[in-house]
Amino acid sequence: xxxxxxxxxxxxxxxxxxxxxxxxxxxxxxxxxxxxxxxxxxxxxxxxxxxxxxxxxxxxxxxxxxxxxxxxxxxxxxxxxxxxxxxxxxxxxxxxxxxxxxxxxxxxxxxxxxxxxxxxxxxxxxxxxxxxxxxxxxxxxxxxxxxxxxxxxxxxxxxxxxxxxxxxxxxxxxxxxxxxxxxxxxxxxxxx
Amino acid sequence: xxxxxxxxxxxxxxxxxxxxxxxxxxxxxxxxxxxxxxxxxxxxxxxxxxxxxxxxxxxxxxxxxxxxxxxxxxxxxxxxxxxxxxxxxxxxxxxxxxxxxxxxxxxxxxxxxxxxxxxxxxxxxxxxxxxxxxxxxxxxxxxxxxxxxxxxxxxxxxx
Numbered sequence: 001x002x003x004x005x006x007x008x009x010x011x012x013x014x015x016x017x018x019x020x021x022x023x024x025x026x027x028x029x030x031x032x033x034x035x036x037x038x039x040x041x042x043x044x045x046x047x048x049x050x051x052x053x054x055x056x057x058x059x060x061x062x063x064x065x066x067x068x069x070x071x072x073x074x075x076x077x078x079x080x081x082x083x084x085x086x087x088x089x090x091x092x093x094x095x096x097x098x099x100x101x102x103x104x105x106x107x108x109x110x111x112x113x114x115x116x117x118x119x120x121x122x123x124x125x126x127x128x129x130x131x132x133x134x135x136x137x138x139x140x141x142x143x144x145x146x147x148x149x150x151x152x153x154x155x156x157x158x159x160x161x162x163x164x165x166x167x168x169x170x171x172x173x174x175x176x177x178x179x180x181x182x183x184x185x186x187x188x189x190x191x192x
Numbered sequence: 193x194x195x196x197x198x199x200x201x202x203x204x205x206x207x208x209x210x211x212x213x214x215x216x217x218x219x220x221x222x223x224x225x226x227x228x229x230x231x232x233x234x235x236x237x238x239x240x241x242x243x244x245x246x247x248x249x250x251x252x253x254x255x256x257x258x259x260x261x262x263x264x265x266x267x268x269x270x271x272x273x274x275x276x277x278x279x280x281x282x283x284x285x286x287x288x289x290x291x292x293x294x295x296x297x298x299x300x301x302x303x304x305x306x307x308x309x310x311x312x313x314x315x316x317x318x319x320x321x322x323x324x325x326x327x328x329x330x331x332x333x334x335x336x337x338x339x340x341x342x343x344x345x346x347x348x349x350x351x
Contacts, residue, residue: 008217015214019205029238030274033231037278040224042215065204072270095198097205103273104266104292125277125285128224132217139205147196154200 008133015042016135020063022047024055024081025070025101034068034101037128041135052076052084059085063092066135071102071113071121079112086117086152094152095145097138101126117153228278238275239284242268243320246291246313251306258304265309266295272316283319283330287312290337297345311340 021038023045025031035045047064049055052073058064067085069078076084082098100121105113113121119138122130143155215223245268252261272288291312298304315333322329 010216010218010221012217013214014209014217014220015211016205016209017214018208027271027274029231029234030271033228033235033274033278036227036231037224040222040227041220065208072267074267092204095201095203097203103270103277104289104296106292106296108296124273125280125282128221128228128278132220132224136209139203139209142200142202142206144200145198147194147198149193 008129008136014132014136016066016139017042017044019043019065020046021066021068022049022055022058022064023068024049024052024073024078026050026073027070030070037131038068040128041132052078052081055081056084059088059090059093064096066138067096067098069098069100069118071100071105071109077109077112079109079116079118082118082153083112083116087150097135097141099131099134099138114156115151117151119154232279235275235279239272239281239320242271242275243313243316246309247317249309249313251309252304255301255303258298258302259300261306262295262298262304266292269295269312283334284316286334287316287319287337290341294341294344305344308340308344312337 021043023031023034023038025034028050031048031050035048038045043066047055047058047062049058053076055069067082069081071078073081078100082100085096085098086094088094098118098120100113100116100118101124102113102121103124105121105123119141120134122134141154145153146155246265249261249265249268252258269288269291273285273292276284276288291309294308294312295304315337318333319330322333
């Protein structure tokens with residue numbers, strides 16, 4: 001396993017420097033922390049918004065490549081913002097990868113979290129590695145978008161794509177190790 | 193129910209992530225961690241301010257006032273998690289999450305035992321002041337909060 005403790009290898013190269021990114025969080029400090037983490041990844045945040053209303057205004061006229069949204073905000077919350085975006089049919093923005101961050105998810109909002117159309121919801125506390133891993137995952141996410149009743153967003157069943165947290169190469173290595181271990185233990189089992 | 197499938201077009205993010213240039217994951221994380229670390233003092237001040245806000249938050253005086261006060265306390269606890277989480281202040285996050293759980297479980301239109309907020313605020317203050325190596329004392333504080341949560345969440349109604 002890599003030093004990241006999760007699935008990305010230190011030596012993998014990513015290029016997100018040109019990504020037009022929007023971060024939405026009602027807390028100015030949380031907004032700072034997220035934009036600083038993104039800056040480390042080479043992503044300069046183009047739009048910083050402290051309210052869903054401010055974000056909507058920008059999203060109507062400006063295409064973005066990545067949206068990072070806090071779930072819990074006063075007035076219009078993050079789930080409502082993402083649901084509006086998906087349903088807005090605003091060209092490419094309706095299909096943009098969305099990572100949501102949550103300090104705490106209210107029970108009454110679990111269905112909103114599931115049905116708003118976000119690509120991924122990350123619960124705090126999370127590490128910089130987890131944030132990067134999820135961004136890389138949503139970038140490579142090729143699930144089709146589904147319209148089912150009033151849901152519009154990525155297919156919520158992780159059928160054809162690897163579940164998040166699993167890097168293909170890492171799982172192949174683990175599988176090879178497992179197979180090797182199995183073939184080593186079999187003769188011993190037979191001897192016993 | 194009708195299901196309409198929209199074939200996914202490759203996103204801009206997908207196109208650019210493997211394009212020439214960029215940085216290695218190792219460097220990206222090192223830079224991100226350094227950028228976040230530079231905010232530590234500010235984060236501790238935010239945590240301190242939010243705990244102080246919880247400590248001084250007046251109990252609601254009427255049922256009508258309860259929802260607004262609980263929202264205020266919930267937001268403060270959320271802010272503690274926001275600021276403490278990137279700096280591995282896990283115990284503080286746990287205590288704040290416990291408070292969020294209890295506020296979330298409050299029944300609309302019913303009184304809320306405000307001592308829950310006070311106890312959590314004091315516990316967070318204690319966790320903040322305990323030395324890093326005081327694992328046992330930290331565990332005790334969190335265990336006590338867990339007991340409060342278990343008792344309150346199991347009770348049919350508050351207080």
